[in-house]
Amino acid sequence: MPPAPSSSSSELRLTVFGTGYLGITHAACMASLGFEVLGVDTDSSKIASLMAGHVPIYEPGLQELLRTEIQAGRLRFSTSYEKAAAFGDVHFICTGTPQLPGGEGADLSQVRSCVTALAPLVRSNSLLVGKSTVPVGTARALSRELAESGHQVEIAWNPEFLREGTAVTDTLAPDRIVVGVTSQLAEDLLRAVYRALTDGGSRFFATTLETAELAKVAANAFLATKVSFINAMAEVCEASGANVRGLSEILGADPRIGQSFLRAGLGFGGGCLPKDIRAFMARCTELGVDSAAGLLREVEKINLRRRSRTADLALELAGGDLAEVSVCVLGAAFKPGSDDVRESPALDVAQILHGLGAHVTVYDPVAMANAARACPELAYADTLEAAATGASLVLLLTEWPEFTALRPSDLGGIVKLKNIIDARNALRPELWRTAGWNYRALGVGAEASAPV
Ligand code: UDX
Numbered sequence: 001m002p003p004a005p006s007s008s009s010s011e012l013r014l015t016v017f018g019t020g021y022l023g024i025t026h027a028a029c030m031a032s033l034g035f036e037v038l039g040v041d042t043d044s045s046k047i048a049s050l051m052a053g054h055v056p057i058y059e060p061g062l063q064e065l066l067r068t069e070i071q072a073g074r075l076r077f078s079t080s081y082e083k084a085a086a087f088g089d090v091h092f093i094c095t096g097t098p099q100l101p102g103g104e105g106a107d108l109s110q111v112r113s114c115v116t117a118l119a120p121l122v123r124s125n126s127l128l129v130g131k132s133t134v135p136v137g138t139a140r141a142l143s144r145e146l147a148e149s150g151h152q153v154e155i156a157w158n159p160e161f162l163r164e165g166t167a168v169t170d171t172l173a174p175d176r177i178v179v180g181v182t183s184q185l186a187e188d189l190l191r192a193v194y195r196a197l198t199d200g201g202s203r204f205f206a207t208t209l210e211t212a213e214l215a216k217v218a219a220n221a222f223l224a225t226k227v228s229f230i231n232a233m234a235e236v237c238e239a240s241g242a243n244v245r246g247l248s249e250i251l252g253a254d255p256r257i258g259q260s261f262l263r264a265g266l267g268f269g270g271g272c273l274p275k276d277i278r279a280f281m282a283r284c285t286e287l288g289v290d291s292a293a294g295l296l297r298e299v300e301k302i303n304l305r306r307r308s309r310t311a312d313l314a315l316e317l318a319g320g321d322l323a324e325v326s327v328c329v330l331g332a333a334f335k336p337g338s339d340d341v342r343e344s345p346a347l348d349v350a351q352i353l354h355g356l357g358a359h360v361t362v363y364d365p366v367a368m369a370n371a372a373r374a375c376p377e378l379a380y381a382d383t384l385e386a387a388a389t390g391a392s393l394v395l396l397l398t399e400w401p402e403f404t405a406l407r408p409s410d411l412g413g414i415v416k417l418k419n420i421i422d423a424r425n426a427l428r429p430e431l432w433r434t435a436g437w438n439y440r441a442l443g444v445g446a447e448a449s450a451p452v
Contacts (some may be wrong), residue, residue, distance in 0.1 A: 001224075006138060009429050010401040012035060012089045012090060012093075012189075012192065012193065013035065013036045013037075013038070013087055013088050013089050013090075013382065014027075014030050014035050014036070014037045014038070014088060014089070014090050014092060014193070015037070015038045015039075015087060015088035015090075015091045015092065016037060016038070016039045016040065016092045016094055016256075017040045017041070017084070017086040017091065017092065017093050017094060017095060017118070017197045018041060018093065018094040018095035018096065018114065018132070019039050019040075019041040019043075019046055019047070019077070019094075020049055020094065020095070020096055020163065021057060021059070021167065021271070022094040022131060022132070022160055022162070023039065023041070023094035023095075023326060024039070024050065024055060024057075024062065024066065024173060025059070025062060025093075025167045026055050026094055026131065026160070026172050026361040027039040027075060027169060027171050028065045028066045028069050028075060028168075029065070029168060029171040030092075031069035031072075031074040031075035031191075032068070032069055032074075032172070033197075034072055034074070034196075034310070035074065035170075035194050036077055037069075037074060037075050037076070037077050038077070038083070038087050038088065039075065039076070039077045040077070040078055040079065040080070040081065040084045040248075041077075041079065041429065042079060042384055043079075044079050044301040046137070047077045047079050049096055050066070050077050051070070051076075051077050053066060053067040053070055056431075057322075057339065057340075058338060058339035058366050058367075059164065059165070059167050059168070059338075059422075060165065060166075060168070060337070061169075062167065062168055063167060067260050068085075073272055080119055081117050081121055083117075085118060085121035085122045085123070085126075086121075086150050088122070088126060089125075089126055089127070089189075090126065090127050090156075090189065090190075090193060091126060091127070091128050091129065091207060092129050092130075092131050092134060092380075093111060093114050093119060093128060093129065093130045093131060093421055094131045094132060094323060095110035095114050095132055095135055095227065095240065096110050097110070097111060097132045097134055097279070098275065099278060099279065101276045103282065103389070104278040104279065104281055104320075104413060105131070105135070105279055105282035105283070105286075106134060106135055106282075107267075107277070107278040108134060108135075108138060109224055109435075110132075111130065111134060111138070111142075112142070114218050114266050115128060115130075115146070115155070115250040116145075116146075119146050119151040119153050120151060121288065124152045124153065125304055126153060127154055127156060127189055127190075128152075128153055128155045128156070129155075129156045129157070129158050129179075129185055129190070130142075130155070130156070130157045130158065131157075131159065131160045131273070132378055133159060133160075133214055133216050133217065133220075133279075134157075135213070135217070135278055135279055135280075135282070135286075136210050136213045136214045136217065136281040136283060136287075136289075136391055137210060137213070137283075138213060139155050139156075139157040139180060139209040139210075139212075139213060140209050140210065142155055143155045143182070148398070149283045154182060154183060155182075155209075156180060156181045156182070156186045156190060156209070157179070157180040157209050157212040157213055158177070158179045158180070158190060158212065158214070159178055159202070159212060159213065159215055159216030161174060161176070161216065161219060164270065164271075164281075164335070164337070164338040164340055165335070165336070165337030165338050166337070168349075170224055172197065173200060173201050173202065174197065175202065175203065176202060176203045176204075176205060177190075177194050177198065177202050177203070177204050177205070177207070177361055177432045178196060178203070178205045178207065178209055178212050178215045178216075179206050179207070179212060180208055180209035180210070180211060181207075181208075181209075181210025181377060182209065182211060187206045190206075191204060191206075202316060214403050217279070217280045217283075218274075218280075220272055220273050220276040220277065220280075221276070221280055221296055221299075223261050223268075224268055224273045224274075224276075224277050224296070224299050224300075224303070225265075225295070225296070225299050226261040226262060227262075227267060227268045227303070228267070228268075228298070228299040228300075228302040228303050229306075230244065230247075230248055230251075230262045230263070230264045231264050231265070231267055231276075231302050231303065231306050231442075232302050233247055233248075233264065233311075233443070234264040234265075234306075234442055234443025235302075235305070237443045237444065237445070238309075238444075238445065242445075243440070243443070243444050243445070244264040244328075244352070244425070244443030245264070245444065247426050247443075247444070248263065248264055251381050252323030255383050262293065263424070263425065264425055264442060265306070265399075265423055265424040265425050265426075265442055265443075266306050266307065266310060266346065266349065266423040266424060266442065267302075267303040267304075267306040267307070267345050268303055268334075268343045268344040268345070269334035269335070269342070269343040269344045269346075269348075270334040270335065270338075270340055270342060270343060270344075271340055271342040271343070274295075274300070274303075274343045275343070277296045277299060278298060278300070278447055280293070281296050281297060282291035284296075284346075297344070302320075305317060306345070306423075306442060307345055307348050307349050307352065308348050308352070309420065309442060310395070310397075310421060310423045310442065311349060311353060311356065311420065311440075312353045313421050313440050314327065314353055314356075314358075314393060314395065314421060315356065316440075317393055317419045317421065317438060317440065317452065318393060318419075320344060320356075321435075322353060322356040322358040323356070323357035323358070324357065324358075324359065325357075325359065325392050325393060325444050326359045326390050326391045326393075326416065327353050327358040327359065327360045327361070327365060327391060327393045327394075327395065328357070328359055328361055328362070328363070328387045328388045328391035328393070328394045328395070328415070329346065329349070329350045329353075329361065329362045329363070329378075329395050329397055330363060330364075330373035330384065330388075330394065330395065330396045330397060330398070330400075330403045331346040331362075331363075331364055331365055331389070331396065331398025331399070331400060331403065331424075332344060332346050332347050332350070332362050332364035332367040332368065332370075332371075332397075332398065333346065333348070333366065333367035333371075333398050334397050334398070335398065335399075336359050336369070336398055336400040338366075338400065339366040339367040339369075339370055340367070340370070341367050341370045341371050341374050341409055343396075344371075345397065346364075346397035346398045347362075347371055347375055347378075349395065349397055349423070350354075350362055350378055350397070351375055351377075351378070353395075354377060354378055355437070358393075359379065360378050360379060361378075361379045361380065361381050361386075361387045361391070362371070362375075362378050362379070362381070362389035363378050363380070363382075363384050363388075363399070364398065364400070365384065365402060370378055384402065384403075385405075385414060388411050388415055389412070389414045389415070390415070391414050391415045391416060391417075392415070392416050392417040392419060393417065393419040393421070394411060394415060394419065394420045395420075395421045395423060396420070396421070396422050396423060396424055396426060396427065397423050397424070399426040401425040403426065404424075404426040404427065406427070407431065408432050408436075408437055409435065410432055412436070412437075417438075418435075418437040418438060419438045419440075420432060420436070420438070420439050421438070421439070421440050421444055422439065422440070422441040422442075423442055425441050425442065425443065425444065427439070427441075429441065429444065
């Protein structure tokens with residue numbers, strides 16, 4: 001049974017298990033709300049580096065927040081589960097749930113081992129709160145297993161909707177807070193934890209464990225579907241001569257549809273959307289609702305087709321053969337504002353072109369080190385100019401502001417041939433064509449000039 005929320009909720013002490021993207025952000029943000037927070041990870045080198053105030057990922061505002069909260073004494077780190085169990089009233093589980101090697105489902109081993117290690121240690125009046133993205137049914141199964149092994153601790157689920165690049169503001173001013181609970185006390189406790197955010201206007205939804213788990217996966221599935229929908233329209237545009245940029249603007253003007261997540265281009269990637277829709281499909285199959293998974297299979301196929309379409313366009317501009325052709329790739333991160341290259345469409349295309357024999361040189365403002373680690377076979381340049389010099393083809397694959405601000409004259413004097421593929425529909429076609437470039441984009445016919 002969790003503790004009754006005290007009149008001063010800042011007296012509650014919180015722990016955060018797992019110091020990946022989600023855990024570091026959650027720990028620092030909760031500390032900034034006035035709670036005493038202990039971040040826990042089994043990796044002692046990670047903990048040592050966090051204690052020294054170093055955030056191992058590129059996330060605007062996070063490092064500054066972490067340092068401020070450490071200095072204020074509200075945020076500490078440890079590798080000890082015993083210490084954490086004695087310290088915390090509410091224990092947040094933020095460990096990773098990667099895709100299973102060789103399968104589509106989620107690997108729950110980190111969540112599972114955290115919960116089973118923690119349960120015998122925690123005070124009986126504390127609450128375990130899962131934040132990791134898990135297949136629907138996970139929290140109920142874990143609760144049952146704990147009860148069967150004689151542990152009284154209660155489990156709640158509180159999914160996180162933060163986006164990379166805006167993780168701090170998404171955590172401190174979320175549009176909604178979702179908690180799956182099995183008791184009024186757990187709900188009251190989580191209301192107390194998040195009071196500052198709900199006072200600031202965030203909506204609070206208390207629901208069942210299953211609905212809370214599904215709320216996260218369904219949100220990501222919907223966002224992925226929206227991106228693939230407009231990318232399917234891009235395929236129709238390419239075949240018919242229509243222009244997907246104009247189409248997207250017109251569709252988005254209908255408030256029932258909305259403009260966000262309707263940018264056609266190279267599609268979605270990153271550490272969440274691709275793995276979450278695969279885990280969702282696997283769970284649908286386990287639940288015997290395979291037909292629901294069918295929709296997402298198409299979503300994923302459309303997403304991957306954009307990459308092969310981009311490679312086909314590159315081949316076309318190279319006259320059918322990319323062997324020995326110098327190609328400049330602008331962008332390696334899965335989206336601008338992040339150094340994350342997990343399932344990055346940009347790196348995937350770069351690899352395909354490399355496989356077709358092209359000499360690919362990649363430039364990205366922040367993701368170079370991660371990209372070089374993931375794809376050591378590609379060449380990397382320190383500057384945009386160095387990457388473009390002598391290129392016979394330029395591809396804009398991640399829409400970083402410094403790429404979308406490019407003018408034809410910035411590159412015209414240094415490339416060998418004026419061929420450009422705008423795979424994120426981020427440039428103004430008429431500017432490039434007027435300057436003598438062979439400009440191609442996804443979802444826009446070869447001759448279309450104006451964006452609409
Ligand atoms: C996503 C969800 O938005 C977030 O709520 C969840 O917690 C984690 O997954 P994130 O992976 O950070 O967040 O990226 P997001 O901004 O959602 O973009 C996802 C992908 O879709 C990116 O690759 C982006 O380039 C692509 N995208 C997005 C498009 O191709 N078109 C769009 O219109 C929008």
